[in-house]
Amino acid sequence: MLLLNLDRNADEPLFSQIITQLKKMIQKGVLVSGEELPSSRALAAHLGVNRTTIYRAYEELWAQGYIDSHTGARSVVRNRFSPPEEVEGQSHATVDWSIQRNEGCNRGLSRLKSQEIVNDAASKYNFLPLAPDPDFMPVQAFRKSLNFVLNREGNTLLGYGDPHGNLSLREFIASQMRQHCMTISVDEILLTNGSQGSLDLLLRLFIEPGDTIVVEAPTYSAAIPLFEAYGARLVSIGVEPDGMNLDRLEAVLKTDKPKLVYSMPNFQNPTGITTCQAHRERLLSLCADHKVALVEDGFEEDMKYFGKAVLPVKSMDRQGIVFYLGTFSKILFPGLRVGWIAASIAAIDDLTALKKISSISSNSLNEAALAHFCGQGHYERHVKRAHRIYRRRMQAALKALREYLPAEYGAVREPRGGYTIWIELKGCNLDEGGIIEALSEAGVSVTPGRISFVETQESASFRLSISMLEAVEITEGIRIIGNTLRDLAIKHRPPAALNAAPNSGKPDD
Ligand code: PMP
Secondary structure (H helix, E strand, C coil): CCCCCCCCCCCCCHHHHHHHHHHHHHHCCCCCCCCECCCHHHHHHHHCCCHHHHHHHHHHHHHCCCEECCCCCCCEECCCCCCCCCCCCCCCCCCCHHHHCCHHHHHHHHHHHHCCCCCCCCCCEECCCCCCCHHHCCHHHHHHHHHHHHHHHHHHHCCCCCCCCCHHHHHHHHHHHHHCCCCCCHHHEEEECHHHHHHHHHHHHHCCCCCEEEEEECCCCCHHHHHHHCCCEEEEEEEECCEECHHHHHHHHHHHCCCEEEECCCCCCCCCCCCCHHHHHHHHHHHHHCCCEEEEECCCCCCECCCCCCCCHHHHCCCCCEEEEEECCCCCCHHHCCEEEECCHHHHHHHHHHHHHHHCCCCHHHHHHHHHHHHCCHHHHHHHHHHHHHHHHHHHHHHHHHHHCECCCCEECCCCECCEEEEECCCCCCCHHHHHHHHHHCCEECEEHHHHCCCCCCCCEEEEECCCCCHHHHHHHHHHHHHHHHHHHHHHCCHHHCCCCECCCCCCC
């Protein structure tokens, strides 16, 4: 019979002492797999305990996988998988899965790594984040909408939703798009997990490893690793003051037969350039002639606060060439992860099916709250407020750049809205890494230009985003940038060039 020592004065209940001791005997091999345990009646009699105590202990050992039990038969020790014992403070060698990653992922991940920049949150003048200022987020109004929809239809909203996304929100988006002259029905809109999620769906629909995607140079930095993770071959076309070079695009469309052309006609990230109507018309007709899908990233469509709006390319599309991407991230709440794709019904059907395959449905609660929020007029009110705030900040930035950035070091393009300003240090032999480091030491964080290029860039450049700083901070930050560039130039240039005059006229556009 088993040798178990029960301590009747201990705090630990008897059944638990039996479990602990039997487990130890199995772990140490005193009891081996297949060995029969005594019947509950025999063990109870032997230990002088109630039979239900043994039942409980055997039941728990079975639940923990130590023994097998069958009615009418004796319990037997199981052949149990025993993971290596945990030793405190010592980690086990884990399997190295990286060798099994696919080729696209390898490229995407190493690109992402190469794009890592130091986001010094402590930096006094932080021109990095391209996101709305959290201080102006209409949080209370959104909270009320969230409560309202939860009260009204919480049971439905906490279940799986329509994979197309919330109907009222799609109706609101369709009405907004009409204001930008895009006639789109709700069936031509799919709600997604932000524009990044929209891009991901499009890549899944179109891209096989080795397929070509045309991107602007520079382009939205986070699109590069995503495209590469799908194994796409990227062909970059330079962005000129009036947008992507379309003669070059025409040539590439003929020779490289791309599957997608990715473009940001408004406030291009990172250059801030907005293309003109004629550029948009030619871009569309080139893609239509070659039957190539044009991905129009309208990430800041509602952020035009200087001058008249130019019509989106999608507004002229009669053949379903354009896949228009919209998002609530840049004007409202990036954390909600709500964006959309507007395209032909057939394409939206395919994309919806793909979304269903990977994520079943949308985040119904967020979408319903956002639909209610927009339906109450908060979106339009917020856009007006955002325009006032960011116009003021952008004006301060442009004024300071004229005043403090020596003309011969920096070429600045004045954006017509959005958050970003691109500074290209043409004709100056300063190294971009050195500039970024010197600025950071002076308390200013900027986004290095290199991360926005697939290949190497021509000259040092960097991006400023004015979204998070007050006008006075922007002015001071830019004054420091001007001084730092001047100091660096003094260190690195021949004496003749030292007396650079401040930039007096309108910046180079
Ligand atoms: N496109 C561009 C040009 C962007 O700058 C960003 C975000 N920085 C996105 C798309 C992704 O936005 P979302 O939060 O909607 O995924």
